[in-house]
Amino acid sequence: xxxxxxxxxxxxxxxxxxxxxxxxxxxxxxxxxxxxxxxxxxxxxxxxxxxxxxxxxxxxxxxxxxxxxxxxxxxxxxxxxxxxxxxxxxxxxxxxxxxxxxxxxxxxxxxxxxxxxxxxxxxxxxxxxxxxxxxxxxxxxxxxxxxxxxxxxxxxxxxxxxxxxxxxxxxxxxxxxxxxxxxxxxxxxxxxxxxxxxxxxxxxxxxxxxxxxxxxxxxxxxxxxxxxxxxxxxxxxxxxxxxxxxxxxxxxxxxxxxxxxxxxxxxxxxxxxxxxxxxxxxxxxxxxxxxxxxxxxxxxxxxxxxxxxxxxxxxxxxxxxxxxxxxxxxxxxxxxxxxxxxxxxxxxxxxxxxxxxxxxxxxxxxxxxxxxxxxxxxxxxxxxxxxxxxxxxxxxxxxxxxxxxxxxxxxxxxxxxxxxxxxxxxxxxxxxxxxxxxxxxxxxxxxxxxxxxxxxxxxxxxxxxxxxxxxxxxxxxxxxxxxxxxxxxxxxxxxxxxxxxxxxxxxxxxxxxxxxxxxxxxxxxxxxxxxxxxxxxxxxxxxxxxxxxxxxxxxxxxxxxxxxxxxxxxxxxxxxxxxxxxxxxxxxxxxxxxxxxxxxxxxxxxxxxxxxxxxxxxxxxxxxxxxxxxxxxxxxxxxxxxxxxxxxxxxxxxxxxxxxxxxxxxxxxxxxxxxxxxxxxxxxxxxxxxxxxx
Numbered sequence: 001x002x003x004x005x006x007x008x009x010x011x012x013x014x015x016x017x018x019x020x021x022x023x024x025x026x027x028x029x030x031x032x033x034x035x036x037x038x039x040x041x042x043x044x045x046x047x048x049x050x051x052x053x054x055x056x057x058x059x060x061x062x063x064x065x066x067x068x069x070x071x072x073x074x075x076x077x078x079x080x081x082x083x084x085x086x087x088x089x090x091x092x093x094x095x096x097x098x099x100x101x102x103x104x105x106x107x108x109x110x111x112x113x114x115x116x117x118x119x120x121x122x123x124x125x126x127x128x129x130x131x132x133x134x135x136x137x138x139x140x141x142x143x144x145x146x147x148x149x150x151x152x153x154x155x156x157x158x159x160x161x162x163x164x165x166x167x168x169x170x171x172x173x174x175x176x177x178x179x180x181x182x183x184x185x186x187x188x189x190x191x192x193x194x195x196x197x198x199x200x201x202x203x204x205x206x207x208x209x210x211x212x213x214x215x216x217x218x219x220x221x222x223x224x225x226x227x228x229x230x231x232x233x234x235x236x237x238x239x240x241x242x243x244x245x246x247x248x249x250x251x252x253x254x255x256x257x258x259x260x261x262x263x264x265x266x267x268x269x270x271x272x273x274x275x276x277x278x279x280x281x282x283x284x285x286x287x288x289x290x291x292x293x294x295x296x297x298x299x300x301x302x303x304x305x306x307x308x309x310x311x312x313x314x315x316x317x318x319x320x321x322x323x324x325x326x327x328x329x330x331x332x333x334x335x336x337x338x339x340x341x342x343x344x345x346x347x348x349x350x351x352x353x354x355x356x357x358x359x360x361x362x363x364x365x366x367x368x369x370x371x372x373x374x375x376x377x378x379x380x381x382x383x384x385x386x387x388x389x390x391x392x393x394x395x396x397x398x399x400x401x402x403x404x405x406x407x408x409x410x411x412x413x414x415x416x417x418x419x420x421x422x423x424x425x426x427x428x429x430x431x432x433x434x435x436x437x438x439x440x441x442x443x444x445x446x447x448x449x450x451x452x453x454x455x456x457x458x459x460x461x462x463x464x465x466x467x468x469x470x471x472x473x474x475x476x477x478x479x480x481x482x483x484x485x486x487x488x489x490x491x492x493x494x495x496x497x498x499x500x501x502x503x504x505x506x507x508x509x510x511x512x513x514x515x516x517x518x519x520x521x522x523x524x525x526x527x528x529x530x531x532x533x534x535x536x537x538x539x540x541x542x543x544x545x546x547x548x549x550x551x552x553x554x555x556x557x558x559x560x561x562x563x564x565x566x567x568x569x570x571x572x573x574x575x576x577x578x579x580x581x582x583x584x585x586x587x588x589x590x591x592x593x594x595x596x597x598x599x600x601x602x603x604x605x606x607x608x609x610x611x612x613x614x615x616x617x618x619x620x621x622x623x624x625x626x627x628x629x630x631x632x633x634x635x636x637x638x639x640x641x642x643x644x645x646x647x648x649x650x651x652x653x654x655x656x657x658x659x660x661x662x663x664x665x666x667x668x669x670x671x672x673x674x675x676x677x678x679x680x681x682x683x684x685x686x687x688x689x690x691x692x693x694x
Contacts, residue, residue, distance in 0.1 A: 022090075023103070027073075028097070032091050033121070039062075049089050050087065053324075055322035057282075066402075080115045137486060137489035139359055143485060159222065173232060176438075176440070189215075202302035237317065237318050239348045240288055261289070262275050269329065278323050293333075316362055321344060371403075382413045384416060386530050411449060418449065418458070466568050476582050476584060496516055509540060577613065605649040605678075613630070652679065
């Protein structure tokens with residue numbers, strides 16, 4: 001085939017409307033993975049995944065916010081069906097050895113193209129992601145712990161939560177405010193006073209008055225307070241012009257905005273030219289902005305520009321996007337609802353991504369093909385149950401196998417009564433080893449998922465100490481996580497990796513759906529069942545060390561039944577001969593405070609578990625690049641660029657020989673764990689290169 005060209009095309013000659021067909025193909029595969037973010041099963045064999053963006057509130061089952069017409073198999077091939085319209089894959093056909101693709105194509109372009117990718121699962125995911133868009137690297141701060149709660153609807157409450165977080169010693173890098181706006185325009189702070197201007201007017205911050213007794217008396221002071229704490233602020237958004245309920249107060253500015261948007265053709269329209277209104281469900285009756293219209297997008301973002309230019313917010317939680325319910329609606333340029341139901345979330349998110357600009361991020365629920373080009377995603381809405389927790393893990397592995405590396409979930413669930421202390425802790429432990437670590441809640445303050453509220457409501461004080469340990473651990477691991485995120489963005493491989501990505505030669509890797517690699521060197525086995533204090537662990541090929549003790553655990557492939565999994569620890573392992581960059585406090589202990597705010601370094605350290613097979617490099621967001629090159633008797637460490645780094649610590653298991661620069665000490669990374677030798681190296685020595693015998 002010609003590089004960059006599809007492997008086959010199916011043509012049709014529809015008369016008038018769309019054309020739907022079924023294509024039956026022979027298949028040597030027994031297992032199918034990917035298809036976007038899937039909650040029901042990692043292996044979709046025997047199921048019929050369809051490609052339709054759906055907002056399913058809790059218990060997603062076979063529905064998804066982020067579907068993709070792409071899959072990976074165990075047979076050395078994957079496929080992308082290049083369609084925006086509805087596609088369904090029948091993977092339980094009556095005729096063995098076949099699969100059926102049901103697809104719809106439109107009269108505007110009556111052709112369906114499909115590309116087959118060959119190789120290992122990682123080869124296939126990389127090739128698919130490369131063909132559908134560049135992978136965007138989020139800023140480093142996005143990989144620290146996030147705080148969020150829907151009941152935080154006043155400046156006083158947000159500041160109270162931030163104060164509690166500080167007083168209790170809980171590190172965080174991001175706070176999300178959902179309920180900040182007036183619930184009408186979604187760009188004006190609630191209770192802000194202003195004149196009613198024309199619908200085309202874009203407000204500046206100085207045009208608002210913020211009453212001292214109002215919900216948000218000083219948004220600028222709030223943003224500054226967040227930034228002074230070395231944290232970032234993310235604000236919630238939705239792509240609608242809301243239909244206000246009769247019980248809601250009238251908003252003159254919102255009415256003028258709506259009139260302006262309708263008159264200028266800025267909203268999605270019905271086939272007869274009337275404005276399309278969301279027919280039912282969430283935001284029923286509301287208008288939907290047409291982000292495919294450049295003038296509409298410019299109007300929308302000019303109204304929000306003061307949030308970035310004058311307040312300095314750091315990103316947007318781009319919620320929703322699953323609002324196209326009628327095939328006949330029309331968009332700027334002539335596209336219809338059938339071709340935009342799946343594509344609309346991406347036009348919305350990409351517009352916010354471009355508006356936010358470098359150094360900021362979007363955090364989105366819905367998406368489609370090419371989602372990897374737009375920041376972070378989360379798994380939507382789940383109840384607080386172990387069943388939903390297991391489904392979330394499936395979703396995270398599936399979306400990674402679909403080319404989207406940066407994803408997270410609401411720790412312990414979003415909806416309804418708070419989780420049990422045990423569920424919250426088990427979800428926390430997995431979240432600490434996931435691309436995004438955040439808690440969030442819906443409903444009243446009593447349902448807050450903050451660790452202090454969970455502890456108070458359940459009466460289990462262990463929640464506080466365990467959360468503190470894992471939040472500190474997350475900050476300890478930030479150099480590793482960000483280095484692996486850089487690798488994921490460059491390689492287009494997932495950060496949260498199903499085992500088949502790294503171990504395609506191990507047959508078990510295609511069956512295991514409850515373990516994963518976090519980056520290239522950490523193996524994670526979360527505890528997914530209530531009352532479990534041990535679990536079976538599969539070690540893939542290679543030698544593995546227990547993450548907590550640094551003791552060698554075994555040589556894979558092998559399965560260890562009954563691996564200890566006490567409430568405060570899940571099984572995590574380090575690949576032997578890996579180098580793990582960490583940021584440690586003065587105690588040099590994992591899970592202890594770094595002693596600094598934000599994402600800077602206290603003691604940038606490199607845990608050396610052996611001699612790597614090939615050169616390994618560390619990079620950060622401040623210009624540092626440090627290489628570890630194996631040689632005959634150990635390592636040569638070279639700093640190509642120092643950035644803000646002034647010294648590093650190298651932690652070596654066992655003893656090492658004489659080092660030409662630096663001093664020696666000893667440290668234990670975790671209580672009861674194996675001792676490591678600590679060698680301090682100044683950056684001046686590293687620029688010249690340091691030989692480290694092992």
